[in-house]
Amino acid sequence: MLINKNWKIQHFDVGQVRDLTIADPNYIDHFWIPAKVPGDVHSILREKKLIDDPFFGYNDLKSKWVEEKVWWYRTEFTFDKNNLDKDERLELIFEGLDTFATVYLNGVELGTTENMFISHTFDVTREIVDGRNVLAVKFNPVSYQLKEKEKNYWAGFGKDRIWARKAQYHFGWDWGPQILTVGIWKEVRLEKRKIAKIESVYARTLDLKDSRAVVQIDIYTKNFVKGKSLQAEVTLKDREQQFFQTVNIDQNRATLTFNIDNPNLWWTHDLGEPNLYQLSVVLKWEGEVLDTYQTEIGIRTVEVMKRDREGNPRFTFVLNGVEIFAKGANWIPIDSFLGSVPESRYRHLIQLAKEANMNMLRVWGGGIYEKDIFYQECNRQGILVWQDFMFACALYPDYNRNYMENVREEVISVIKRLRNHPCIALWCGNNENDWLYEVEHAAGKIHTPFYGEKIYHELIPELLEELDPSRPYWPSSPYGGNDHNSQEEGDRHNWQVWHGNVEPRKFGQNLGQNISVEGVSFRNYKKDRARFCSEFGMHASANRYTLEKNLPDGTFYWGSDELAYRNKDFHHEKGLLLMEGYTGIPKNVEEYMNYSMLTQAEGLKYGMEHYRRNKPQTSGALIWQLNDCWPGTSWSMIDYYLLPKASYYYSKKFNAPLLYTLEHDPGDDLHLWVVNDRLEDVKDTLVFEVFRFNGELVYSKEFLIHVKGNASVQIASLTEAEVLQGNPAEQVVVRLKSLNKKAEENYYYLRNHKDLQLPKAKLQVKAVPEKQEVEIWTDCFARFVKLELPAEKIIFSDNFFDLLPSERKIIKIRHLDGKTISLDGLSVSAINGSA
Secondary structure, three states, X not given: OEOOOOOXXXXXXXXXXXXXXXXXXXXXXXXXXXXOOOOOHHHHHHHOOOOOOOOOOOHHHHOHHHHHOEEEEEEEEEEOHHHOOOOEEEXXXXXXXXXXXXXXXXXXXXXXXXXXXXXXXXXXXOOOOOEEEEEEEEEOOHHHHOOOOOOOOOEOOOOHHHHOEOOHHHEEEOOEEEOOOOEEOOOEEEEEEEOEEEEEEEEEEEEEEOOEEEEEEEEEEEEOOOOOOEEEEEEEEOOOOEEEEEEEOEOOEEEEEEEEEOOOOEOOOOOOOEOOEEEEEEEEEOOEEEEEEEEEEOOOOEEEXXXXXXXXXXXXXXXXXXXOOEEEEEEOOOOOOHHHOOHHHHHHHHHHHHHOOOOEEEEOOOOOOOOHHHHHXXXXXXOEEXXXXXXXXXXXXXXXXXXXXXXXXXXXXXXXXXXXXXXXXXXXXXXXXXXXXXXXXXXXXXXXXXXXXXXXXXXXXXXXXXXXXXXXXXXXXXXXXXXOOOOOOOEEEEXXXXXXXXXXXXXXXXXXXXXXXXXXXXXXXXXXXXXXXXXXXXXXXXXXXXXXXXXXXXXXXXXXXXXXXXXXXXXXXXXXXXXXXXXXXXXXXXXXXXXXXXXXXXXXXXXXXXXXXXXXXXXXXXXXXXXXXXXXXXXXXXXXXXXXXXXXXXHHHHOOOEEEEEEOOOOOOEEEEEEEOOOOOEEEEEEEEEEEOOOOEEEEEEEEEEEOOOEEEEXXXXXXXXXXXXXXXXXXXXXXXXXXXOOOOEEEOOOOHHHOOOOOEEEEEEEEHHHOEEEEEEOOOEEEEEEEOOOOOEEEOOOOEEEOOOOOEEEEEEEOOOOOOOOOOOEEEEOXXXX
């Protein structure tokens, strides 16, 4: 029975009223504010026009009062107690309470909670009454709850958060605002139990070889009545096979195995099909069904290779025995207001990641253990998940027994909830804590022990060994080598680009910063020989629609305070230096949007292609970051309104399974490479072409390609003099093309964008609304052709592309929700011209 109706909310000052007064079933709440559950207080107030949209302008500051109040939720529901037999019990389950809550039923205090990440269950068999029941939940402000806690040691982005098992980004981050949400953010329900229930189920692939898989199913029960003989009926099936066993429950546990010949394996979408099996467990007593459990599982093995056959360091994910290159991005929470987000938003973002040829997403440790829909979609779409535990950029009070008991409950709950998802490839203890502690300690800025170390290096691995030994565990990200951010071992975060970190360094050395054009340049990616780069990226503006929608009238211009407020990384000079080196500094908002997006797109292309060329020594690269939690300027590839930036459209090409790539810096030789992530050999003809901007072909050469599966090979080197044929490097574009259309076309420039002598292009546009498409052509070379529509969730088949005058391009347009799109507001431009 879902309890999601008739909820109301009201706020009080701390200490204003007695709790038992508000919890009393006879308290009159007629004029409280109607509330949606699941949801959150801010979203309710925004919907009722009681606060202005916190995302618009400076409105997040106007709504700060919400965080300082005590908030009460109340509802009433009817229950027929005659339907409850004497040997049955009733459980009240809150899937998510954010965060410091006290729960009352009919005036009786059931308990308190202090963890947003886990569910909370209360036995209400006696407290439920026949007829009208009143449920009340009190939420204390975070600042009040934690006001007496120790906060004098290191923590980035707010000190309160280290004590709060709450989404850490709610306290503000360098890509999102500080908005401390509160409320019932997941479902509330009553469940009737008789004799026993299924406490958890654990399914794993024990062995996989010679076309045969061994799948083990562990069933854990909780008995309410002793001495009953229980059985479990277990069914495992897919579209071709079905397996069935009955097993007796002994001391609240049963284990069984299925031996499966020719199993349909779970693969990432780029290597095969993400095949799923339906697992069903039915708990019975004397033929009566007591409880059921259903889920999807995948038959697959996953490990991380730390050394190759020669003993060289690696950090390579191995799926079903196949070494893979992990291409993807970091995933942050998809909204500041998590309780109010529709599931469609998850589906859209994960589908977009797949369409960009990503095969891995990293759930970053400052957000949440994601909702079930996230993992279900990754299972079905064939995308691996690097799963952090929720500790990021801070020291955490592992010396405090109560805190550690709270964390222990969290870790157990999370492992049990997520361990059956085939998409999860690795558990990771935290984000950057080991690295930053050592760096700051070496610099003399931290003088305390490594608080939190017991969590990542003792508690979590011990619990994983017991509860999920089927996956690798990694203590932190980054981690490994003589500097936790080493290129030589483990995984690495490349923040030389953007933050200007001076690396490599070793333990005990200071971490310098070079905040200059050269220090933050994306060409520094080429120096990185990381085994696995789990973070790298740079800022770009949000799309025009997103900015205009959230800026007050008269403030949408370059240099406005309101536009700057969209950028929560207060070192704004880094973005300017990146643009200064590549595009030049923008003079107006149009140039800012174009230059920042172009720099991000070309920079991420430069980095990802470098890492891919270096396979298998480098075995993965995850861009920071895929998505946004609010409509701001950040490292994201897709902005808040699900409008992809230029880097997203670039990524569809630089992540393609077969990549023809050019390694080149101004003045150097041109090195041609082929990167093949497919498992099959590739035979093709690569066409290397150089065009003047008027469309004249000045150089062309063909290369016969035969590259083995899962390989990266340099196939040729050319000098600038040879390919330029006497033409200025500032006046040409290079194109790599597959003669047999097996790979995406790839464009390169022999000089930085700011040095190119681009002509003025005149674009021609023919819109065909009934086909939801646009045809575009140009009189001379058009750089960075951009299509814009004033609406959210608009996806183009290609965008921010380059166009030669000899070609026409047809762009298909779709809405993520499948709606028909009006093309009336369509704008088409290039960085060097317009329609």
